[in-house]
Amino acid sequence: MNRRSLLALPALAAMARPAIAQQRPTRLIVPFPAGGATDAVSRLYAPLLGQRLGTTVVIENRPGAGGVPAAELVVRAPADGLTLLLATSSIHSTAPATGANLPYDVEKDFTPLALIGAAPSLVLVSRxxxxxxxxxxxxWAKARRGQVNYGSSGVATTPHLNGALLDSLADLGMVHVPYRGTGAVYAELLRGDVHVLLDVPATAATHIQAGTVKALAVTSAQETPLAPGIPTGEAAGLPGLVSETWFGIFGPANMPPALAARLTEASQAAMADADLRTRLLGLGVDPRAGDGAALAGAARVERERWTELVRRLNIRATD
Structure with a gap:
């Protein structure tokens, strides 16, 4: 090798570094354990997102503390598109509404990139x-004011808030009975000790098919393939009974607009895959292909709804 070639090596190496850096995998931070519903969504979605981005998307489960540590990890990451958060309503809507002490601002410290799905709840009553x-x-409930109860998986959880919304809209005077998980609630519904539960179709389906419960309405704004033949709250006689758990992708704040647009476009292309949409429906998630504005809007609407309800009813996550 001649002297000119040797002198050129450092320059060539410097040119190669950015290309090598761009080959680093993208981390998709999932704030829940492996095996859960959100994890299942991530494992269907991540490979297709990676294909559209021309890279590998690696799922990193960071469960615990209501998803706060996972969200904080993304907030503190560089805004280079290599660390993303698969968030749900619990992080950006429910937690701030119920007064959780968060180490970040859900409006200012994230870049909303893409809405990928939503799951409504079903109004289920005991047989x-x-x-x-x-x-x-x-x-029936109004005629038994104070004697009818609704179960939930715990104080300030989505089933609790949904039940409180139903109770408030219809002015029923129901009693809230919190449990550790919805499994215990279904056992009480079977016995008739609990009268109503609002739960997502994915877990409710087995109990509906078994005849344990009856589904009276779905909390989506429109009819959904997740609950065929079941009317919306408005169609069933209770306007305002609208609530969905959404799934979306966020990055850290201050992402360059061109990079954010590229990630949004890749997500929308992934969500156009027919097989992915079918498999998401099988998980109980209605697929969406919204952009960052759609995601931010969904988070804000849910957050404002729950904030108003929590303040009016004095619901506290520490109760």
């Missing part, structure tokens, strides 16, 4: 409740 539609349940 011991002698009604078959929501109007009938409202009339």
């Amino acid at each position: 011991t409740v002698p009604v078959n539609d929501l109007r009938g349940f409202i009339a």
